[in-house]
C-alpha cells in the first residue's frame with residue numbers, strides 16, 4: 001500500500017440483524033486519503049460513514065478488508081499509531097460543572113501531556129475568553145469546539161471528525177468550518193465526514209463520496225466538479241449559427257443561448273477555442289458554468305439509488 005494518511009482496501013462490514021438477516025453497511029470500500037489538508041467523507045444518511053470511521057478506530061471489527069492509518073496496518077498497529085490520531089466520533093463526556101479549561105486540564109493530566117497544551121488547544125479552536133466558563137453553559141457549537149480541542153491536546157497528525165456540525169445553527173456551522181479549514185492549512189490531515197455538501201465544498205481539498213457502503217467517486221473537489229457530465233461552458237462568438245454545427249461535430253451537445261452558445265459535456269474551454277479557431281471563427285468570451293459539489297453528489301447518489309441497491 002502506498003503512503004496515504006488513510007487507506008482501506010476491500011473494506012467490508014456486515015451486520016446481522018434479527019432472524020439472521022444480514023445487512024452490508026460497508027461493501028468493498030477502497031478509500032484513499034492523502035496527507036495534508038481536509039478530505040471530505042461524504043454520503044447520504046446511512047451510507048456507512050460512521051461505520052467506516054468506527055472500523056478505522058478499532059471501535060468495531062471489519063468483516064473483511066485491509067486498513068491503514070498513517071501507513072500502519074490497523075487494527076493490529078492501532079496502539080502504536082493512535083497517539084497521532086485524534087477523533088471526535090461521539091460527543092465526549094465532559095464534567096458539566098467544571099470549566100472548559102479544567103476539563104481539558106484533567107484530560108491532559110490523565111494522558112500525561114504537558115499542561116501548556118491546554119491553552120494552545122483552546123486558542124486553536126477559538127474558545128479563548130470562554131475557557132473559564134462552566135461546560136454546562138456552553139452552546140452546542142462551543143461544546144463541539146471543546147471536543148475538538150480535547151483531541152488536539154496530543155497534537156495529532158490525523159484528525160477524524162464525524163459530522164462535527166450536526167445540530168449547529170448556520171453561525172455555528174460557519175465557525176466550525178473556518179476552524180477546520182485552519183487546521184487543514186496548519187498541516188494536520190483532517191477526515192471530515194458530512195452529508196452537508198455545500199458546507200464541505202468550501203472546506204475540503206479532496207473528497208470521497210460513498211453511497212450504500214460503496215465508493216462512488218473520489219478526487220480533488222475542483223476535478224470532481226469539472227468531471228460532472230452536466231458541466232457546461234458558455235461561448236460568446238460572432239457567428240453562433242456557424243459555430244454550433246462545428247462544436248456538435250466535435251462531440252458536444254450545444255444549445256443556443258441568446259446570441260451565444262452553451263456547450264454541455266464537461267468540455268475543456270481550450271478545445272472549444274481550438275475547434276472554432278481552426279475554422280476562423282473567433283471566440284469573444286468563454287465562461288465555465290459553476291457546478292457545485294452538491295449537484296455532483298446528488299447525481300451520483302441518485303444514480304446509485306436507482307441502480308437499486310439495498
Ligand SMILES: Nc1ncnc2c1ncn2[C@@H]1O[C@H](COP(=O)(O)OP(=O)(O)OP(=O)(O)O)[C@@H](O)[C@H]1O
Nearest residue numbers: 015023025043044045046047048049050051052195
Ligand atoms: N450496530 C449496528 N447494527 C446494525 N446495523 C447497523 C449498526 N450500525 C450501523 N448500522 C447500519 O449500517 C448502515 C450505515 O450506518 P452508518 O451509521 O455507518 O451511516 P452514516 O453514513 O454514518 O449515516 P449518518 O449520516 O446518518 O450518520 C445503516 O443502514 C445503519 O442502520
